[in-house]
Amino acid sequence: MLFRRIYQFLLVYIITIVFLFMIKILLSLSDYVIPGVPLMIETTGQVFKEYFFDVMNTMSITILGQCLSIIMAFTVGIAGRKSSWIGSFIKVTAYNIQAYPIVALAPIIFILLGDGFIPRLLIASMICYFPLLLSVLGIMATPVKDIEHFYIVTGRMRWQLEVKIRAFENLSKLTTVISGSATLAMAGTIVGEFIAANAGIGYSIRIALYQSDLAKIIVALFMIGIIISIYQGILETMGEQIKTRWSISKKGEVL
Amino acid sequence: MRLECNNLNFTYPDSKVAVINNLSFLMEKPGFKALFGPSGAGKTSLAKMIANPGFRADGRIITENIDTILYSYNLERLPGWSSAGKHLNKVTSPEKQPLKERLIEIFELNDVLNSRYSQLSMGQQNRMNLIRYLLQDFNLLILDESLANVDEKLRETIILAIKELFSNKMFLYISHNLMEVSKFCSQILVFGKPSGNKGCFMTQGQDCKKGYDLDKEKLDITMLEIMNAF
Numbered sequence: 001m002l003f004r005r006i007y008q009f010l011l012v013y014i015i016t017i018v019f020l021f022m023i024k025i026l027l028s029l030s031d032y033v034i035p036g037v038p039l040m041i042e043t044t045g046q047v048f049k050e051y052f053f054d055v056m057n058t059m060s061i062t063i064l065g066q067c068l069s070i071i072m073a074f075t076v077g078i079a080g081r082k083s084s085w086i087g088s089f090i091k092v093t094a095y096n097i098q099a100y101p102i103v104a105l106a107p108i109i110f111i112l113l114g115d116g117f118i119p120r121l122l123i124a125s126m127i128c129y130f131p132l133l134l135s136v137l138g139i140m141a142t143p144v145k146d147i148e149h150f151y152i153v154t155g156r157m158r159w160q161l162e163v164k165i166r167a168f169e170n171l172s173k174l175t176t177v178i179s180g181s182a183t184l185a186m187a188g189t190i191v192g193e194f195i196a197a198n199a200g201i202g203y204s205i206r207i208a209l210y211q212s213d214l215a216k217i218i219v220a221l222f223m224i225g226i227i228i229s230i231y232q233g234i235l236e237t238m239g240e241q242i243k244t245r246w247s248i249s250k251k252g253e254v255l
Numbered sequence: 256m257r258l259e260c261n262n263l264n265f266t267y268p269d270s271k272v273a274v275i276n277n278l279s280f281l282m283e284k285p286g287f288k289a290l291f292g293p294s295g296a297g298k299t300s301l302a303k304m305i306a307n308p309g310f311r312a313d314g315r316i317i318t319e320n321i322d323t324i325l326y327s328y329n330l331e332r333l334p335g336w337s338s339a340g341k342h343l344n345k346v347t348s349p350e351k352q353p354l355k356e357r358l359i360e361i362f363e364l365n366d367v368l369n370s371r372y373s374q375l376s377m378g379q380q381n382r383m384n385l386i387r388y389l390l391q392d393f394n395l396l397i398l399d400e401s402l403a404n405v406d407e408k409l410r411e412t413i414i415l416a417i418k419e420l421f422s423n424k425m426f427l428y429i430s431h432n433l434m435e436v437s438k439f440c441s442q443i444l445v446f447g448k449p450s451g452n453k454g455c456f457m458t459q460g461q462d463c464k465k466g467y468d469l470d471k472e473k474l475d476i477t478m479l480e481i482m483n484a485f
Contacts, residue, residue, distance in 0.1 A: 168334060
Protein backbone atom coordinates (compact mmCIF):
# COMPACT_ATOMS: atom_id res chain seq x y z
CA MET A 1 0.00 0.00 0.00
CA LEU A 2 2.71 2.44 1.10
CA PHE A 3 5.08 1.63 -1.78
CA ARG A 4 2.27 1.66 -4.31
CA ARG A 5 1.44 5.23 -3.27
CA ILE A 6 5.09 6.30 -3.69
CA TYR A 7 5.41 4.58 -7.09
CA GLN A 8 2.21 6.24 -8.28
CA PHE A 9 3.43 9.67 -7.21
CA LEU A 10 6.89 9.21 -8.76
CA LEU A 11 5.28 8.11 -12.02
CA VAL A 12 3.01 11.17 -12.18
CA TYR A 13 5.85 13.49 -11.14
CA ILE A 14 8.28 12.14 -13.75
CA ILE A 15 5.62 12.36 -16.50
CA THR A 16 4.96 16.00 -15.52
CA ILE A 17 8.67 16.90 -15.54
CA VAL A 18 9.14 15.19 -18.92
CA PHE A 19 6.15 17.12 -20.23
CA LEU A 20 7.66 20.41 -18.98
CA PHE A 21 10.97 19.63 -20.66
CA MET A 22 9.15 18.79 -23.90
CA ILE A 23 7.43 22.18 -23.82
CA LYS A 24 10.76 23.84 -23.05
CA ILE A 25 12.42 22.12 -26.04
CA LEU A 26 9.50 22.56 -28.42
CA LEU A 27 9.03 26.25 -27.68
CA SER A 28 12.74 26.93 -27.12
CA LEU A 29 12.04 28.44 -23.72
CA SER A 30 14.86 29.87 -21.60
CA ASP A 31 15.97 28.51 -18.20
CA TYR A 32 14.26 31.51 -16.67
CA VAL A 33 10.83 30.16 -17.71
CA ILE A 34 11.46 26.42 -17.37
CA PRO A 35 14.77 25.50 -15.75
CA GLY A 36 17.04 22.93 -17.34
CA VAL A 37 18.27 19.75 -15.72
CA PRO A 38 21.58 21.20 -14.39
CA LEU A 39 19.79 24.14 -12.75
CA MET A 40 17.22 21.79 -11.26
CA ILE A 41 19.94 19.60 -9.75
CA GLU A 42 21.76 22.65 -8.41
CA THR A 43 18.59 24.09 -6.86
CA THR A 44 17.73 20.72 -5.33
CA GLY A 45 21.11 20.66 -3.61
CA GLN A 46 20.61 24.19 -2.32
CA VAL A 47 17.07 23.94 -0.94
CA PHE A 48 16.48 20.24 -0.28
CA LYS A 49 17.24 20.35 3.46
CA GLU A 50 15.37 23.62 4.02
CA TYR A 51 12.33 22.43 2.07
CA PHE A 52 12.33 19.09 3.83
CA PHE A 53 11.94 20.81 7.20
CA ASP A 54 9.37 23.20 5.71
CA VAL A 55 7.30 20.25 4.46
CA MET A 56 7.63 18.57 7.85
CA ASN A 57 6.43 21.78 9.46
CA THR A 58 3.44 21.86 7.10
CA MET A 59 2.89 18.15 7.67
CA SER A 60 2.70 18.59 11.44
CA ILE A 61 -0.04 21.19 10.99
CA THR A 62 -1.77 18.89 8.47
CA ILE A 63 -1.79 15.94 10.86
CA LEU A 64 -3.01 18.05 13.77
CA GLY A 65 -5.67 19.70 11.61
CA GLN A 66 -6.81 16.36 10.26
CA CYS A 67 -7.04 14.83 13.74
CA LEU A 68 -9.03 17.84 14.88
CA SER A 69 -11.42 17.58 11.94
CA ILE A 70 -11.84 13.81 12.41
CA ILE A 71 -12.78 14.34 16.06
CA MET A 72 -15.18 17.16 15.14
CA ALA A 73 -16.68 15.25 12.20
CA PHE A 74 -17.36 12.17 14.34
CA THR A 75 -18.77 14.21 17.21
CA VAL A 76 -21.11 16.21 14.99
CA GLY A 77 -21.82 13.19 12.72
CA ILE A 78 -22.87 11.06 15.67
CA ALA A 79 -24.99 13.88 17.12
CA GLY A 80 -26.59 14.53 13.74
CA ARG A 81 -27.36 10.91 12.82
CA LYS A 82 -30.85 10.98 14.32
CA SER A 83 -33.88 12.04 12.35
CA SER A 84 -34.83 14.41 15.17
CA TRP A 85 -34.94 18.18 14.59
CA ILE A 86 -31.39 18.61 15.90
CA GLY A 87 -30.16 15.90 13.53
CA SER A 88 -31.94 17.49 10.58
CA PHE A 89 -30.62 20.91 11.59
CA ILE A 90 -27.02 19.64 11.71
CA LYS A 91 -27.40 17.88 8.34
CA VAL A 92 -28.91 20.88 6.57
CA THR A 93 -26.31 23.24 8.09
CA ALA A 94 -23.43 20.95 7.11
CA TYR A 95 -24.70 20.55 3.54
CA ASN A 96 -25.11 24.29 3.13
CA ILE A 97 -21.79 25.30 4.69
CA GLN A 98 -19.81 22.72 2.70
CA ALA A 99 -21.20 24.23 -0.50
CA TYR A 100 -19.25 27.42 0.31
CA PRO A 101 -15.52 27.46 -0.58
CA ILE A 102 -14.05 27.49 2.92
CA VAL A 103 -10.66 28.57 1.65
CA ALA A 104 -12.19 31.94 0.78
CA LEU A 105 -12.58 32.53 4.52
CA ALA A 106 -8.83 32.19 5.07
CA PRO A 107 -8.08 35.94 4.77
CA ILE A 108 -10.66 36.68 7.49
CA ILE A 109 -8.99 34.16 9.79
CA PHE A 110 -5.58 35.73 9.18
CA ILE A 111 -6.96 39.23 9.75
CA LEU A 112 -8.57 38.20 13.03
CA LEU A 113 -5.87 35.87 14.35
CA GLY A 114 -2.75 37.04 12.56
CA ASP A 115 0.06 34.79 11.26
CA GLY A 116 1.18 31.71 13.08
CA PHE A 117 0.20 28.27 14.24
CA ILE A 118 -3.50 28.68 15.12
CA PRO A 119 -4.74 30.20 11.81
CA ARG A 120 -2.89 27.54 9.78
CA LEU A 121 -4.32 24.78 11.95
CA LEU A 122 -7.80 26.27 11.68
CA ILE A 123 -7.71 26.51 7.89
CA ALA A 124 -6.29 22.98 7.51
CA SER A 125 -8.98 21.48 9.72
CA MET A 126 -11.81 23.53 8.19
CA ILE A 127 -10.93 22.46 4.66
CA CYS A 128 -10.97 18.73 5.37
CA TYR A 129 -13.72 18.91 8.02
CA PHE A 130 -16.81 19.31 5.82
CA PRO A 131 -16.15 16.50 3.31
CA LEU A 132 -15.35 14.28 6.31
CA LEU A 133 -18.49 15.40 8.13
CA LEU A 134 -20.73 14.66 5.14
CA SER A 135 -19.29 11.16 4.84
CA VAL A 136 -19.57 10.46 8.57
CA LEU A 137 -23.12 11.89 8.65
CA GLY A 138 -24.10 9.74 5.68
CA ILE A 139 -22.71 6.61 7.31
CA MET A 140 -24.05 7.29 10.79
CA ALA A 141 -27.51 8.29 9.60
CA THR A 142 -28.02 5.11 7.56
CA PRO A 143 -29.39 2.25 9.66
CA VAL A 144 -28.00 -1.25 9.20
CA LYS A 145 -31.48 -2.75 9.58
CA ASP A 146 -30.50 -6.41 9.33
CA ILE A 147 -28.23 -6.07 12.36
CA GLU A 148 -29.98 -3.35 14.34
CA HIS A 149 -33.46 -4.92 14.22
CA PHE A 150 -32.75 -7.43 17.00
CA TYR A 151 -31.29 -4.85 19.37
CA ILE A 152 -34.16 -2.43 18.75
CA VAL A 153 -37.01 -4.93 19.26
CA THR A 154 -35.39 -6.40 22.38
CA GLY A 155 -34.73 -2.94 23.86
CA ARG A 156 -30.95 -3.44 23.89
CA MET A 157 -30.05 -0.67 21.49
CA ARG A 158 -27.80 2.05 22.95
CA TRP A 159 -26.29 4.92 20.98
CA GLN A 160 -22.79 3.50 21.47
CA LEU A 161 -23.85 0.16 19.98
CA GLU A 162 -25.63 1.89 17.10
CA VAL A 163 -22.49 3.90 16.27
CA LYS A 164 -20.32 0.79 16.61
CA ILE A 165 -22.53 -1.24 14.24
CA ARG A 166 -22.64 1.51 11.61
CA ALA A 167 -18.90 2.25 11.86
CA PHE A 168 -18.03 -1.45 11.62
CA GLU A 169 -20.26 -2.05 8.63
CA ASN A 170 -18.72 0.96 6.83
CA LEU A 171 -15.13 0.51 7.93
CA SER A 172 -13.77 0.49 4.36
CA LYS A 173 -15.61 3.70 3.49
CA LEU A 174 -14.43 5.40 6.68
CA THR A 175 -10.76 4.50 6.25
CA THR A 176 -10.86 5.60 2.59
CA VAL A 177 -12.46 8.92 3.52
CA ILE A 178 -9.98 9.53 6.35
CA SER A 179 -6.91 8.76 4.22
CA GLY A 180 -8.38 10.86 1.38
CA SER A 181 -8.93 13.78 3.74
CA ALA A 182 -5.17 13.91 4.38
CA THR A 183 -4.72 15.47 0.93
CA LEU A 184 -7.41 18.03 1.71
CA ALA A 185 -5.79 18.90 5.04
CA MET A 186 -2.42 19.30 3.32
CA ALA A 187 -3.99 21.47 0.60
CA GLY A 188 -5.67 23.58 3.27
CA THR A 189 -2.43 24.10 5.18
CA ILE A 190 -0.49 25.05 2.03
CA VAL A 191 -3.20 27.45 0.90
CA GLY A 192 -3.16 29.04 4.34
CA GLU A 193 0.61 29.39 4.10
CA PHE A 194 0.33 30.91 0.61
CA ILE A 195 -1.98 33.57 1.92
CA ALA A 196 -0.33 34.85 5.04
CA ALA A 197 1.66 32.39 7.14
CA ASN A 198 5.29 32.89 8.10
CA ALA A 199 6.41 29.26 7.97
CA GLY A 200 5.86 26.01 6.09
CA ILE A 201 6.32 24.88 2.51
CA GLY A 202 3.47 27.10 1.28
CA TYR A 203 5.35 30.10 2.60
CA SER A 204 8.54 28.93 0.82
CA ILE A 205 6.60 28.41 -2.43
CA ARG A 206 5.24 31.94 -2.11
CA ILE A 207 8.78 33.31 -1.83
CA ALA A 208 9.86 31.19 -4.85
CA LEU A 209 6.85 32.51 -6.73
CA TYR A 210 7.88 36.12 -6.05
CA GLN A 211 11.38 35.20 -7.33
CA SER A 212 9.80 33.45 -10.38
CA ASP A 213 12.01 30.47 -9.52
CA LEU A 214 10.28 27.46 -11.08
CA ALA A 215 13.14 25.14 -10.10
CA LYS A 216 12.45 25.79 -6.39
CA ILE A 217 8.72 25.26 -6.94
CA ILE A 218 9.34 21.96 -8.70
CA VAL A 219 11.57 20.79 -5.84
CA ALA A 220 8.92 21.90 -3.32
CA LEU A 221 6.23 20.00 -5.23
CA PHE A 222 8.39 16.89 -5.18
CA MET A 223 8.87 17.16 -1.42
CA ILE A 224 5.15 17.74 -0.83
CA GLY A 225 4.17 14.84 -3.08
CA ILE A 226 6.56 12.33 -1.61
CA ILE A 227 5.74 13.21 2.02
CA ILE A 228 1.96 13.20 1.48
CA SER A 229 2.25 9.87 -0.39
CA ILE A 230 4.09 8.37 2.57
CA TYR A 231 1.52 9.80 5.00
CA GLN A 232 -1.43 8.51 2.98
CA GLY A 233 0.26 5.15 2.58
CA ILE A 234 0.73 4.94 6.35
CA LEU A 235 -2.94 5.90 6.92
CA GLU A 236 -4.13 3.27 4.45
CA THR A 237 -1.90 0.62 5.99
CA MET A 238 -3.24 1.52 9.44
CA GLY A 239 -6.80 1.32 8.08
CA GLU A 240 -6.10 -2.13 6.65
CA GLN A 241 -4.65 -3.28 9.96
CA ILE A 242 -7.67 -1.97 11.88
CA LYS A 243 -9.98 -3.79 9.46
CA THR A 244 -8.00 -7.01 9.81
CA ARG A 245 -7.94 -6.84 13.58
CA TRP A 246 -11.53 -5.80 14.08
CA SER A 247 -13.07 -8.06 11.51
CA ILE A 248 -11.93 -10.99 9.50
CA SER A 249 -12.06 -11.28 5.78
CA LYS A 250 -15.48 -12.05 4.40
CA LYS A 251 -13.69 -14.15 1.85
CA GLY A 252 -12.95 -16.54 4.72
CA GLU A 253 -13.76 -20.16 4.36
CA VAL A 254 -17.40 -21.05 4.92
CA LEU A 255 -17.68 -23.62 7.63
CA MET B 256 -53.47 -16.35 24.90
CA ARG B 257 -55.26 -14.79 21.98
CA LEU B 258 -54.42 -12.93 18.80
CA GLU B 259 -57.34 -11.48 16.92
CA CYS B 260 -57.36 -9.34 13.80
CA ASN B 261 -60.50 -7.58 12.62
CA ASN B 262 -61.01 -6.08 9.18
CA LEU B 263 -57.36 -5.39 8.52
CA ASN B 264 -56.55 -3.42 5.40
CA PHE B 265 -53.16 -2.33 4.21
CA THR B 266 -51.82 -0.76 1.04
CA TYR B 267 -48.21 0.35 0.61
CA PRO B 268 -47.95 4.13 0.03
CA ASP B 269 -46.54 3.76 -3.49
CA SER B 270 -49.01 1.09 -4.57
CA LYS B 271 -52.65 1.07 -5.58
CA VAL B 272 -53.21 -2.63 -4.86
CA ALA B 273 -54.07 -3.60 -1.28
CA VAL B 274 -51.67 -6.14 0.20
CA ILE B 275 -54.14 -7.03 2.91
CA ASN B 276 -57.80 -6.66 2.19
CA ASN B 277 -60.40 -6.90 4.95
CA LEU B 278 -58.59 -9.68 6.80
CA SER B 279 -60.07 -11.11 9.99
CA PHE B 280 -58.90 -14.12 11.96
CA LEU B 281 -58.50 -15.47 15.46
CA MET B 282 -55.59 -17.46 16.84
CA GLU B 283 -55.86 -18.88 20.34
CA LYS B 284 -53.72 -20.83 22.79
CA PRO B 285 -49.94 -21.21 22.75
CA GLY B 286 -48.18 -23.27 20.09
CA PHE B 287 -47.21 -23.08 16.45
CA LYS B 288 -49.50 -21.13 14.14
CA ALA B 289 -48.64 -20.51 10.52
CA LEU B 290 -49.01 -17.92 7.81
CA PHE B 291 -48.87 -19.69 4.48
CA GLY B 292 -49.17 -18.38 0.96
CA PRO B 293 -47.35 -17.34 -2.18
CA SER B 294 -44.68 -14.64 -2.19
CA GLY B 295 -46.14 -11.15 -2.12
CA ALA B 296 -49.44 -12.30 -0.62
CA GLY B 297 -48.97 -10.14 2.49
CA LYS B 298 -47.58 -12.57 5.08
CA THR B 299 -44.61 -10.40 6.06
CA SER B 300 -46.70 -7.23 5.99
CA LEU B 301 -49.19 -8.84 8.36
CA ALA B 302 -46.36 -10.05 10.61
CA LYS B 303 -44.92 -6.54 10.78
CA MET B 304 -48.34 -5.10 11.59
CA ILE B 305 -48.75 -7.53 14.46
CA ALA B 306 -45.24 -6.93 15.80
CA ASN B 307 -45.16 -3.18 15.37
CA PRO B 308 -48.03 -1.17 16.83
CA GLY B 309 -46.74 1.88 14.93
CA PHE B 310 -47.36 0.21 11.57
CA ARG B 311 -50.14 2.26 9.99
CA ALA B 312 -52.96 0.02 8.86
CA ASP B 313 -56.75 0.08 9.01
CA GLY B 314 -58.50 -2.37 11.28
CA ARG B 315 -57.87 -3.75 14.73
CA ILE B 316 -55.35 -6.14 16.21
CA ILE B 317 -56.39 -7.40 19.63
CA THR B 318 -54.05 -9.38 21.85
CA GLU B 319 -54.80 -11.08 25.13
CA ASN B 320 -52.03 -12.31 27.45
CA ILE B 321 -49.52 -11.33 24.80
CA ASP B 322 -47.38 -8.52 26.15
CA THR B 323 -44.20 -8.95 24.17
CA ILE B 324 -44.16 -9.69 20.47
CA LEU B 325 -40.86 -10.25 18.68
CA TYR B 326 -40.42 -10.44 14.93
CA SER B 327 -37.43 -12.31 13.50
CA TYR B 328 -36.58 -12.82 9.84
CA ASN B 329 -34.05 -14.81 7.89
CA LEU B 330 -31.96 -11.94 6.52
CA GLU B 331 -30.86 -10.71 9.93
CA ARG B 332 -27.18 -10.61 10.78
CA LEU B 333 -25.08 -10.56 13.93
CA PRO B 334 -22.34 -7.91 14.21
CA GLY B 335 -19.05 -9.14 12.83
CA TRP B 336 -16.56 -7.78 15.36
CA SER B 337 -16.58 -10.85 17.59
CA SER B 338 -17.55 -14.49 17.44
CA ALA B 339 -21.17 -15.62 17.24
CA GLY B 340 -20.78 -17.34 20.62
CA LYS B 341 -19.70 -14.12 22.31
CA HIS B 342 -22.64 -12.24 20.82
CA LEU B 343 -24.97 -14.93 22.08
CA ASN B 344 -23.52 -14.66 25.58
CA LYS B 345 -24.01 -10.89 25.59
CA VAL B 346 -27.72 -11.11 24.82
CA THR B 347 -28.45 -13.96 27.24
CA SER B 348 -29.43 -13.21 30.81
CA PRO B 349 -27.62 -15.31 33.47
CA GLU B 350 -30.74 -17.33 34.33
CA LYS B 351 -31.13 -18.38 30.70
CA GLN B 352 -27.59 -19.72 30.31
CA PRO B 353 -28.65 -23.39 30.77
CA LEU B 354 -31.38 -22.91 28.15
CA LYS B 355 -28.81 -21.38 25.82
CA GLU B 356 -26.53 -24.42 26.19
CA ARG B 357 -29.43 -26.73 25.48
CA LEU B 358 -30.56 -24.80 22.42
CA ILE B 359 -27.03 -24.70 21.03
CA GLU B 360 -26.90 -28.47 21.29
CA ILE B 361 -30.32 -29.00 19.69
CA PHE B 362 -29.56 -26.51 16.93
CA GLU B 363 -26.18 -28.25 16.32
CA LEU B 364 -24.14 -25.08 16.63
CA ASN B 365 -21.50 -26.15 19.16
CA ASP B 366 -18.74 -26.33 16.56
CA VAL B 367 -19.24 -22.85 15.18
CA LEU B 368 -19.52 -20.77 18.36
CA ASN B 369 -16.00 -19.40 17.90
CA SER B 370 -16.62 -18.39 14.31
CA ARG B 371 -17.68 -14.97 13.12
CA TYR B 372 -21.20 -14.73 11.76
CA SER B 373 -19.98 -14.06 8.21
CA GLN B 374 -18.10 -17.37 8.26
CA LEU B 375 -21.21 -19.44 8.93
CA SER B 376 -23.29 -21.08 6.24
CA MET B 377 -26.74 -19.57 5.63
CA GLY B 378 -28.46 -22.35 7.56
CA GLN B 379 -26.12 -21.87 10.51
CA GLN B 380 -26.66 -18.11 10.39
CA ASN B 381 -30.43 -18.56 10.53
CA ARG B 382 -30.20 -21.01 13.42
CA MET B 383 -27.86 -18.70 15.33
CA ASN B 384 -30.24 -15.80 14.79
CA LEU B 385 -33.24 -17.83 15.96
CA ILE B 386 -31.48 -18.95 19.14
CA ARG B 387 -30.88 -15.39 20.30
CA TYR B 388 -34.59 -14.59 19.87
CA LEU B 389 -35.60 -17.69 21.80
CA LEU B 390 -33.41 -16.51 24.68
CA GLN B 391 -35.35 -13.26 25.05
CA ASP B 392 -38.54 -12.65 26.99
CA PHE B 393 -41.53 -12.92 24.68
CA ASN B 394 -45.08 -14.18 24.48
CA LEU B 395 -45.36 -14.28 20.73
CA LEU B 396 -42.43 -14.85 18.40
CA ILE B 397 -42.90 -14.40 14.69
CA LEU B 398 -40.56 -16.57 12.65
CA ASP B 399 -40.43 -15.15 9.14
CA GLU B 400 -38.67 -17.93 7.22
CA SER B 401 -36.32 -18.13 10.19
CA LEU B 402 -35.43 -21.74 9.39
CA ALA B 403 -34.74 -21.19 5.71
CA ASN B 404 -31.68 -23.03 4.37
CA VAL B 405 -31.78 -25.52 7.26
CA ASP B 406 -32.01 -29.15 6.19
CA GLU B 407 -35.39 -30.81 6.61
CA LYS B 408 -34.39 -33.30 9.31
CA LEU B 409 -32.78 -30.69 11.54
CA ARG B 410 -35.68 -28.31 10.92
CA GLU B 411 -38.10 -30.92 12.24
CA THR B 412 -35.90 -31.54 15.30
CA ILE B 413 -35.74 -27.81 15.99
CA ILE B 414 -39.48 -27.21 15.60
CA LEU B 415 -40.34 -30.15 17.86
CA ALA B 416 -37.81 -28.98 20.46
CA ILE B 417 -39.17 -25.43 20.41
CA LYS B 418 -42.71 -26.75 20.85
CA GLU B 419 -41.57 -28.78 23.84
CA LEU B 420 -39.35 -26.16 25.50
CA PHE B 421 -41.64 -23.18 24.90
CA SER B 422 -45.01 -24.82 25.36
CA ASN B 423 -46.52 -21.69 26.92
CA LYS B 424 -45.53 -19.35 24.07
CA MET B 425 -47.18 -18.61 20.78
CA PHE B 426 -45.22 -18.83 17.53
CA LEU B 427 -46.30 -17.43 14.20
CA TYR B 428 -44.40 -19.42 11.62
CA ILE B 429 -44.05 -18.08 8.09
CA SER B 430 -42.86 -20.72 5.67
CA HIS B 431 -43.28 -21.85 2.09
CA ASN B 432 -43.08 -25.51 3.08
CA LEU B 433 -46.62 -26.89 2.81
CA MET B 434 -45.83 -30.23 4.44
CA GLU B 435 -44.11 -28.57 7.37
CA VAL B 436 -46.85 -26.10 8.25
CA SER B 437 -49.53 -28.77 7.78
CA LYS B 438 -47.67 -31.15 10.05
CA PHE B 439 -46.52 -28.96 12.91
CA CYS B 440 -48.91 -26.03 13.15
CA SER B 441 -52.23 -26.06 14.93
CA GLN B 442 -53.76 -23.19 12.95
CA ILE B 443 -52.80 -22.12 9.46
CA LEU B 444 -53.85 -18.80 7.98
CA VAL B 445 -53.74 -19.42 4.25
CA PHE B 446 -53.24 -16.45 1.96
CA GLY B 447 -54.91 -17.33 -1.32
CA LYS B 448 -53.76 -15.89 -4.61
CA PRO B 449 -54.80 -12.23 -4.67
CA SER B 450 -56.55 -12.87 -8.00
CA GLY B 451 -58.16 -16.11 -6.78
CA ASN B 452 -61.69 -16.61 -5.47
CA LYS B 453 -60.90 -17.97 -2.06
CA GLY B 454 -59.00 -15.09 -0.45
CA CYS B 455 -57.62 -15.74 3.05
CA PHE B 456 -58.96 -18.49 5.25
CA MET B 457 -58.02 -20.36 8.39
CA THR B 458 -57.53 -24.10 8.51
CA GLN B 459 -56.43 -26.62 11.13
CA GLY B 460 -53.00 -28.28 10.95
CA GLN B 461 -51.94 -31.58 12.53
CA ASP B 462 -49.99 -29.91 15.38
CA CYS B 463 -47.58 -32.83 15.71
CA LYS B 464 -45.50 -32.93 18.88
CA LYS B 465 -42.40 -34.91 19.91
CA GLY B 466 -42.89 -38.66 19.37
CA TYR B 467 -45.88 -38.00 17.13
CA ASP B 468 -47.83 -40.61 15.29
CA LEU B 469 -48.80 -39.01 12.00
CA ASP B 470 -52.27 -39.48 10.59
CA LYS B 471 -51.35 -39.34 6.90
CA GLU B 472 -54.93 -39.17 5.71
CA LYS B 473 -55.66 -36.08 7.80
CA LEU B 474 -52.40 -34.51 6.71
CA ASP B 475 -53.31 -35.09 3.05
CA ILE B 476 -56.71 -33.46 3.59
CA THR B 477 -55.07 -30.40 5.18
CA MET B 478 -52.52 -30.11 2.41
CA LEU B 479 -55.18 -30.51 -0.28
CA GLU B 480 -57.34 -27.86 1.30
CA ILE B 481 -54.42 -25.44 1.30
CA MET B 482 -53.37 -26.32 -2.24
CA ASN B 483 -56.90 -25.66 -3.47
CA ALA B 484 -56.52 -22.05 -2.44
CA PHE B 485 -54.10 -21.44 -5.30
